[in-house]
Amino acid sequence: xxxxxxxxxxxxxxxxxxxxDLHVKESGICAILGPNGSGKTTIIKSILGMVIPDGxxxxxxxxxxxxxxxYRNQIGYLPQIARFPENLTVAEVIKMVKDIRNExxxxxxxxxxxxxxxxxxxxxxxxSGGTRQKVNLVLCFMFNAKYIILxxxxxxxxxxxxxxxxxxxxxxxINGKVILLTTxxxxxxxxxxxxxxxxxxxxxxxxxxxxxxxxxxxEVKLERSIAKILMKNSEEHKEMESLPN
Amino acid sequence: MRYLIFMFFFLNVISIHATELEVCESCIYTSIKxxxxxxxxxxxxxxxxxxxxxGNIIINKKLTLIxxxxxxxxxxxxxxxxxxxxxxxxxxxxxxxxxxTSYRVDRAGINVVRSKGVVIINNRLINTFFGIYLQxxxxxxxxxxxxLGEAIAEIxxxxxxxxxxxxxxxxxxxIIKKHRDGIYLEFVDHSDIINNVTEDNVxxxxxxxxxxxxxxxxxxxxxxxxGVAVMFSKNILMKENHFDRNWGTSAYGLLxxxxxxxxxxxxxxxxxxxxxYGESATRLKIxxxxxxxxxxxxxxxxxxxxxxxxxxxxxxxxxxVATNSSRNYNVYTGNYWSxxxxxxxxxxxxxxxxxxxxxxxxxxxTRSESSIILLRSxxxxxxxxxxxxxxxxxxxxxxxxxxxxxxxx
Amino acid sequence: MIKIFKYSFFDLIRSRWSLIYxxxxxxxxxxxxxxxxxxxxxxxxxxxIIIILCPLIATMFGVMYYYNSREFIELLLAQPIRRESILxxxxxxxxxxxxxxxxxxxxxxxxxxxILGSIALTNFVVLLLAGSLLTFTFVAxxxxxxxxxxxxxxxxxxxxxxxxxxxxxxxxxxxxxxxIFEDYPLDKFSLIMTTLNPIDLSRILIMLQLDVSALLGxxxxxxxxxxGTSIGFIVSLSCGLxxxxxxxxxxVRLAKRKDF
Numbered sequence: 001x002x003x004x005x006x007x008x009x010x011x012x013x014x015x016x017x018x019x020x021d022l023h024v025k026e027s028g029i030c031a032i033l034g035p036n037g038s039g040k041t042t043i044i045k046s047i048l049g050m051v052i053p054d055g056x057x058x059x060x061x062x063x064x065x066x067x068x069x070x071y072r073n074q075i076g077y078l079p080q081i082a083r084f085p086e087n088l089t090v091a092e093v094i095k096m097v098k099d100i101r102n103e104x105x106x107x108x109x110x111x112x113x114x115x116x117x118x119x120x121x122x123x124x125x126x127x128s129g130g131t132r133q134k135v136n137l138v139l140c141f142m143f144n145a146k147y148i149i150l151x152x153x154x155x156x157x158x159x160x161x162x163x164x165x166x167x168x169x170x171x172x173x174i175n176g177k178v179i180l181l182t183t184x185x186x187x188x189x190x191x192x193x194x195x196x197x198x199x200x201x202x203x204x205x206x207x208x209x210x211x212x213x214x215x216x217x218x219e220v221k222l223e224r225s226i227a228k229i230l231m232k233n234s235e236e237h238k239e240m241e242s243l244p245n
Numbered sequence: 246m247r248y249l250i251f252m253f254f255f256l257n258v259i260s261i262h263a264t265e266l267e268v269c270e271s272c273i274y275t276s277i278k279x280x281x282x283x284x285x286x287x288x289x290x291x292x293x294x295x296x297x298x299x300g301n302i303i304i305n306k307k308l309t310l311i312x313x314x315x316x317x318x319x320x321x322x323x324x325x326x327x328x329x330x331x332x333x334x335x336x337x338x339x340x341x342x343x344x345x346t347s348y349r350v351d352r353a354g355i356n357v358v359r360s361k362g363v364v365i366i367n368n369r370l371i372n373t374f375f376g377i378y379l380q381x382x383x384x385x386x387x388x389x390x391x392x393l394g395e396a397i398a399e400i401x402x403x404x405x406x407x408x409x410x411x412x413x414x415x416x417x418x419x420i421i422k423k424h425r426d427g428i429y430l431e432f433v434d435h436s437d438i439i440n441n442v443t444e445d446n447v448x449x450x451x452x453x454x455x456x457x458x459x460x461x462x463x464x465x466x467x468x469x470x471x472g473v474a475v476m477f478s479k480n481i482l483m484k485e486n487h488f489d490r491n492w493g494t495s496a497y498g499l500l501x502x503x504x505x506x507x508x509x510x511x512x513x514x515x516x517x518x519x520x521x522y523g524e525s526a527t528r529l530k531i532x533x534x535x536x537x538x539x540x541x542x543x544x545x546x547x548x549x550x551x552x553x554x555x556x557x558x559x560x561x562x563x564x565x566v567a568t569n570s571s572r573n574y575n576v577y578t579g580n581y582w583s584x585x586x587x588x589x590x591x592x593x594x595x596x597x598x599x600x601x602x603x604x605x606x607x608x609x610x611t612r613s614e615s616s617i618i619l620l621r622s623x624x625x626x627x628x629x630x631x632x633x634x635x636x637x638x639x640x641x642x643x644x645x646x647x648x649x650x651x652x653x654x
Numbered sequence: 655m656i657k658i659f660k661y662s663f664f665d666l667i668r669s670r671w672s673l674i675y676x677x678x679x680x681x682x683x684x685x686x687x688x689x690x691x692x693x694x695x696x697x698x699x700x701x702x703i704i705i706i707l708c709p710l711i712a713t714m715f716g717v718m719y720y721y722n723s724r725e726f727i728e729l730l731l732a733q734p735i736r737r738e739s740i741l742x743x744x745x746x747x748x749x750x751x752x753x754x755x756x757x758x759x760x761x762x763x764x765x766x767x768x769i770l771g772s773i774a775l776t777n778f779v780v781l782l783l784a785g786s787l788l789t790f791t792f793v794a795x796x797x798x799x800x801x802x803x804x805x806x807x808x809x810x811x812x813x814x815x816x817x818x819x820x821x822x823x824x825x826x827x828x829x830x831x832x833x834i835f836e837d838y839p840l841d842k843f844s845l846i847m848t849t850l851n852p853i854d855l856s857r858i859l860i861m862l863q864l865d866v867s868a869l870l871g872x873x874x875x876x877x878x879x880x881x882g883t884s885i886g887f888i889v890s891l892s893c894g895l896x897x898x899x900x901x902x903x904x905x906v907r908l909a910k911r912k913d914f
Contacts, residue, residue: 011913050731050914070734077732083725085665096661100733139729149732492870494878518871538694540868561698563868583695613832614872615840618848620861623706624825 001026002047002147002178007056009042016042018202019056029169029179031189034199035230040182041080043199044149047180048077061146073101076145080152082132086125090116090135093124097139107142113164114138130156141168148172149180154188166191186223198226200233268316269293277302277310277318284308286331292316292339304329304336312338315369320344325352326373333362342371346401353378353407354392357385365390375403376424383412387419394424396447404429404452405443408436416441426452427469434458442467449474449500450491453481461486471497472517479505483512491517498539501526501549508532514539520562523549532556533653541567541607550574558652559583559602563620566602566643569611573643577602581649589650600648603639605632658730658743659750666719666751675711675752679759687767694774696767697781700760701860704781706821708788709853712752713817716796719748721806728914741797741909745902749793753786760785777863784856787894791852792817794901801908820853828854841876849889852897858890 004022008015016039024030032040045051047058049065049072057064063071084093098105111117114134119127124135133156140148150169154162169192172179183189189196189210196213198206206213206229210222217225266280266288267273274280278299280290286307294314301324304310308331315338320326322345327336334357341354354373357363363385369392370376376392379385387406396402402425406416414436420443421427427443430436431454438461443450450466451473453459460482466472472488474497475481481504488498498517499509501524508530514520520539521531525548535558536542542562543554547570558581559565565582579595580602587598606625610617619625632639666672682703686696723744730740760782769778796813803809828847832840848854861869862881869881880886 009913045914048732049737050728052911052913069736072732073734075732077729079725079728079732081725083723084729085662085723085726087665087668088661092661092664096657097729097733099657099661100730100735136729490867492867494871496871516867518867538864538867540865540871560692561695561864563865583690583698609829613836613840614874615844615877616829616832617869617872617877618844618854618858619825619829620865620868621701621705621857622825622854623702624822624829626702627822 001059001061002180003057003059004043004047005057007043007046007058008054009039009046009051010054016202017046017053017056020199020202020204022197022204024178024180025195027173027176027178028194029173029181029192030195030197031181031183031193032197032199033182033189033226034205038199039202040199041151044151044180044182047149048072048075073103073143074146076140076143076148078136078140078148078150078153080155082129082136082156084124084132084135087123089121089123090127091120093135094138094142098142101143103143105142106144107138110138110141110168113168114161130158130161133157134161137165137168141172145177147178147180151182152184153181154183154185186221186226190222196222198229200229205229263287263289265289265291267291267293268297270295281306281308300324302327304334305331307331307333309335310337310339311335312340312368315340317342320352320354320373325350325354325356327355329355329357329360329363332360333364334360335364335366336368337364337366338368340369340371341373342369344373344375346374346403348401351375351378351403351407353403356380357382360385364388369393370405373403375407376405376421378404378407378409379411379414380409381411382408383414385411386415386417388415388417389419391420392424393422396423396425399425399447402447405446408433411436415439419443421446421450423447426450427466428452430454430456430459432456436460437462439463441465444468446470452476453478457481460484465489466491466498468492470495471500473498474500474502475504475507476500476502477504479507481507483507483509485510486512488512488514488517488520490515493518497522501529504529509534513537514542519544521545523552525549527551529553530555534558536560536562536565538562540564544568545575546570547572552576553578555579556649556653557581558654560652564604564607567607567611568603568640568643571638571640573640575643577643577645579647579649579653580645581652582645583652585648585650587648594650596648596650598648599644599646601633601636601639601644603643604629605638608638655736655739655743655746658735658740659746660743662723662744662747663751666747667754671715672751672755676755676759679756680763683760683763687763693764693767693769693772694777696764697774697777698864701781701864704785704788705853705857705860708756708785709792709817709821712749712789712792713796713813715748715752716793717800717810717813719744720797720800721809724914731914737909738906741801741905742902745793745797745905749790752789752793756785756789757782777860780859780863783891784859784894787859787898788852788856790898791894791901794898794905797905798901798908801905801912820851824851825854839874841874845876845880849893852894855890855894855897859887859894862886862890 002024007017007020009017034040046053060071213225217228219225268280289309292312294316296317298319317340320343322343326341344352353375354370355377357379359381361384365387367389371393372395392405404426405421405424406428408430411433417439419441423445425448427446427450429452433456436459440463442465444467446469448470450469453475455477458480462484465487467489469491472491491498496518498514498520500522503525506528510532512534514536517539519541520536521543523545527550529552531554533556537560539562541564544567552575554577556579560583582600585600587596605628686699690696799813800809
């Protein structure tokens with residue numbers, strides 16, 4: 001389980017997270033949504049220890065992460081942009097990450113699933129963006145990590161790979177993994193997410209299942225629900241500004 | 246036939262007169278002095294090994310003194326040891342040691358006074374204040390001697406070979422260390438200094454004062470205050486010498502002061518603080534020398550004129566040429582400069598662009614000593630380059646218009 | 655750290671740039687040797703090139719490499735490994751591959767010309783040492799700058815400026831101050847100024863080999879002691895090492911606090 005309490009983070013003057021409390025369940029898929037700059041990536045990076053919070057506490061699997069780095073062997077992470085040392089081959093990069101984690105990995109099924117076999121010995125500088133993203137997927141899923149964090153997992157993937165990925169995510173859910181997901185593709189959320197967390201201006205605005213959200217906004221489509229929330233929010237802003245001092 | 250008889254008779258007379266006197270503990274003569282006393286002109290005195298402490302020994306007859314198995318003649322840190330006042334004396338095979346330092350008298354291991362044709366060969370002089378001192382003498386040969394001093398300061402030390410008012414002398418193959426001057430010449434004309442090695446002297450390896458028409462060839466001057474100093478002299482030929490590692494605050498390979506009409510040919514100057522320093526050096530030919538890794542290769546002050554510097558090799562000196570004047574009265578031509586960055590399109594072996602060997606930085610260093618620490622800094626290179634393009638401080642006419650592309654070896 | 659080092663080293667050693675850097679030095683050294691036909695002289699000519707070029711290349715590659723591998727660093731950060739290990743691993747990977755290109759690039763032509771039996775061997779070794787020290791220092795400085803500045807253009811400009819300042823401007827200001835205060839004894843001042851600039855330190859290391867003859871012509875007692883004994887070499891070398899250690903440590907310190 002991932003336990004976040006009162007998480008705060010500012011970049012310069014920009015207060016990105018204003019006291020976020022978040023509890024992620026023991027299993028299932030949790031989608032973190034929100035407009036640009038709402039703090040999705042910051043939360044994810046905080047969990048991974050890439051961003052050092054100004055305040056609050058994060059626990060992963062019962063371990064506080066502050067000053068700790070070993071907890072990360074429970075996490076598989078898929079970053080947004082896939083870039084690797086250009087002169088290494090795919091096989092070498094896989095070997096490198098295995099070396100670093102020093103734990104058993106099962107990359108063969110993933111390589112086959114995403115059709116990576118022909119690329120294993122080519123240098124990463126020669127690969128297309130989509131293929132590199134597949135390398136990323138292999139690296140993320142090849143360990144039997146309890147927590148899987150996916151930051152925009154669909155970027156650059158072709159439809160076939162996308163289907164494979166969805167299957168993979170579902171399988172992992174069945175295996176009892178905890179999956180955190182950010183994405184702009186709402187279809188993906190509707191299809192996969194057990195729980196939705198909607199961030200707005202550094203706080204959790206909404207938290208619940210897809211049905212909860214439909215109920216709240218009265219819209220069936222998730223995309224519309226979100227658009228409605230955002231519009232309402234900006235109207236409130238205007239009202240606040242027009243109030244006499 | 247008559248001649249033959251005469252010759253026979255004559256030789257007989259000589260052989261009768263030229264006796265050999267032996268000196269040793271168990272010989273007829275137990276002291277050198279006694280043997281000299283009893284000898285006649287033309288005799289040979291054979292001194293066998295042993296230690297002889299006899300004070301000042303005066304040789305006033307035409308004698309040949311031969312040391313057998315290195316007899317030691319000791320001055321007990323007091324007296325002068327040998328004083329030669331006769332012509333054609335020959336001394337060979339002695340170890341002469343311990344002449345006391347004196348601030349009043351120039352005491353020596355061997356002092357030759359007003360004599361001709363004296364030959365001093367293959368002796369060892371150790372700690373003799375002045376080693377071999379010759380005054381008002383001529384046609385002498387000083388050869389194969391080893392002269393080791395213990396000089397520390399200039400004021401309390403003497404010269405290894407000291408010549409004063411002499412003519413036609415030859416000084417060859419001697420090894421000289423740790424004196425004030427290795428070889429000192431004052432008013433000495435028509436003399437040759439050949440193949441000597443002089444090292445570690447407090448002042449100069451070889452020192453000319455008011456001496457003309459002399460030659461020195463094939464000598465090595467290493468680690469002296471200055472390798473050679475030539476002052477107030479003219480017509481000196483300096484050839485094929487090696488000036489090496491004469492290091493220090495005012496150390497020079499070759500120090501020239503008031504010298505005229507001389508030639509410096511085929512010498513090698515390596516790792517001296519200043520290879521050649523010239524003050525009022527006039528009408529010199531500096532040709533075919535090699536300057537390698539010296540601090541300053543040529544430092545000619547403004548008072549030096551009409552010198553020709555040609556066909557020399559300048560390799561990796563910190564400064565090739567330095568001067569204190571903004572004008573140039575000397576000719577530089579056909580030298581090889583390892584720093585030269587020009588090109589040779591017509592392939593005649595001569596660079597198409599003239600070379601300016603004086604760097605601006607050498608002026609800067611003269612003004613502010615500490616700036617030497619910026620030597621070889623890219624910034625300093627920039628300054629030097631700018632100065633080369635448009636000379637402001639350095640003499641505009643100090644240019645080698647025919648720089649060689651390849652060393653002249 | 656060793657693991658990261660291993661892979662980034664393998665990555666870099668195969669890169670085109672390593673080869674270009676290696677070839678540059680090999681060709682330069684080879685042609686200098688061919689033209690002068692003397693190892694001693696070639697060493698002197700190389701010195702100027704090294705003083706300017708090693709820091710420049712190290713700075714450029716340092717900044718470029720850091721910015722290019724930012725995303726990869728993020729991937730690594732998500733792995734169970736210390737932050738400082740990642741950065742140190744990458745630092746050593748880059749530095750050592752650059753140093754290797756440099757040392758081999760110069761070393762191979764000189765070996766062919768028989769540097770081993772030459773009297774210029776010490777000079778050559780000091781030259782390699784100075785160039786390597788500069789590489790270590792300037793890659794670290796470049797990393798510090800890049801870690802501090804997310805903006806690539808800003809980081810690049812700053813790094814180039816630091817290089818320009820230390821390589822050229824610093825000495826200009828230094829010389830100017832020597833002239834302004836010429837009435838005072840400046841031996842100590844100038845030695846201290848030198849230790850504050852890694853390029854000057856490397857220059858002194860080489861100077862102590864090539865220009866002893868000139869350096870001994872100076873009267874100042876401090877200079878005489880510094881240049882005339884092995885003190886100069888020892889002091890310059892240890893200050894040079896400080897110039898590696900301090901930027902590396904501050905790089906580690908920055909990395910610990912940085913948000914990626």
